[in-house]
Amino acid sequence: MDVRLTAEQRQLRDAAAGLADDLGPGSVLDLDDAERTGRLEKAVGATGWRALRSDGASGVEVALVVEEFGRRLVDVPLLGPVLADDLAPGISSATVAVDGRARDTRGMRRALSVEGDRVMSAEIGPLVPGTDLTRHAAELRGTPEQIGTLSDEAAVRWRALAVVATSADLLGTARGAHTLARDYARIREQYGRTIGSYQAVAHLLAEALALVEGSVSVLRHAAWAVDELPPAEALRAARIAKLYCARAARTVCETAVQVHGGTGNTWECLAHVHLRRALTSTDLFPVRLEEIDRGLS
Template sequence: MDARLTTEQRELRAAAARLADELGPGSVLDLDDADRVARLEKAVAATGWRTLRSDGASGVEVALVAEEFARGLVDVPFAGPVLADDLRRDDTAEPWTVAVDGEAADARDARRVLVLQGRRILAGRAGHAVAGVDLTRRNAEVSGPFEPVGEVSAEHAERWRALALVVTCADLLGAARGAHTLACEYAKVREQYGNPIGSYQAVAHLLAEGLALIEGSISVLRHAAWAVDELTPAEAVHAARVAKLYCARAARTVCETSVQVHGGIGNTWECLAHVYLRRVLASTDLFPAGLEEIDLGLS
């Protein structure tokens, strides 16, 4: 039993973190900086991380990149293309994503969309952007004609569902970490009654609880990401559902804490706290998990 990341995995995480810190939005205003987004898009495309699966990477590597990208609010596609790649496993230059419930997810600049129907893979086209809660990623309409482009085994389809849940969990965890760091930094500089607000227990305890929720999320996600390729497909989906339920609740709480710790400012458009919160709400809804799906016999 060894739940540690390998050296290569740590290096991948560090590289993803560097890229996100360098080119991700540092403020709400940055979200509209088209030059930055173009530079980010170019940098992400150059890494080849959108085709990690066809390059033989495990769910753990995919989750690490997704987590760091969400922590840095990376606002070019990753989850969509990486899930499309898992289905197609061929490296073409055309930007692909996947559709869920009739909408193309994570579809900025995407032209082609894959739909998994049972074991059949259908390809359609991405259309106009759809209004959504997330300010860093956007969904798009899907239009036909749908052409069959292949079929996956029943096992592959099940593992793909586990991977989809895991990618969204990693996004939740990353966004929670980003929101928490933002709040801790603010609590150290914002002063009231002559002291930084973080020195007051009422504020400090909220942030301490947030860190515990993040640590629990790391543990449950680490296992689910490993399980995608290593346990049976049913076990992998179960592990991913458990992780999704935990990470979704934890991430929302952490983001709400971040809004609260920022006080009045936290409730304004200019504060990044709501950008994290919105991303968490979107990732919770994308491939959702419900408590009624938890198999009590398996846990």
């Protein structure tokens, strides 16, 4: 039993973090900077990370890259294409569709989905205005066509990967929101002192960090389980991770809004961009508390 990341996994994480730090949006204004998103798209395309699974990457590696992209609000597709690639490798510019709607669609052309044991593919239509300002949903055009089949086991495993990947995005966006708020608390002054020096503010940020650390621990197991445990157990681990990460992320993002005070409630503050992304990842491949069954580890 040794649940540390391997040297290769740490390298992958650092590479994803570096790319996201360099080219992720640094402000709400940046979201509309087409020149930046163009460079970001080019950089992400060059990494090959959208085909991580068909390149043999584990659930852990997928989770690490998705987390780093969530942390810096990377606003070109990754999560959707990774899941599409796991479902049916080799289809270019493909993301996923859920509930009849394509997700994570910027620059994508086709959306894959699972219906029972069938893998379906549809063309992506016009954008749908949505909650998330960094990942766009779109309508499907025409009727989806079947492009493959999936065994029960493969379908459950894919579902586990999807739940893990959205959990990783939740962890990342929570971590990013926490850093944003901590940095603000260290410079914003009231009554002649930084607001972070007051316990009332500091304790909110301390609690939020504990939630982030708990999320790391529960997610790492679920990400490992995707490839290493029987599908039903992998899905159970993923559900537990998602419930924990989703609740943690919402609390952490709310803390980020609160610590920013009035500014935190304005459109120009990135805190709500994190919160919106978290809410969207919670609803994507959602898990209900009632799904926690009686089996115990």
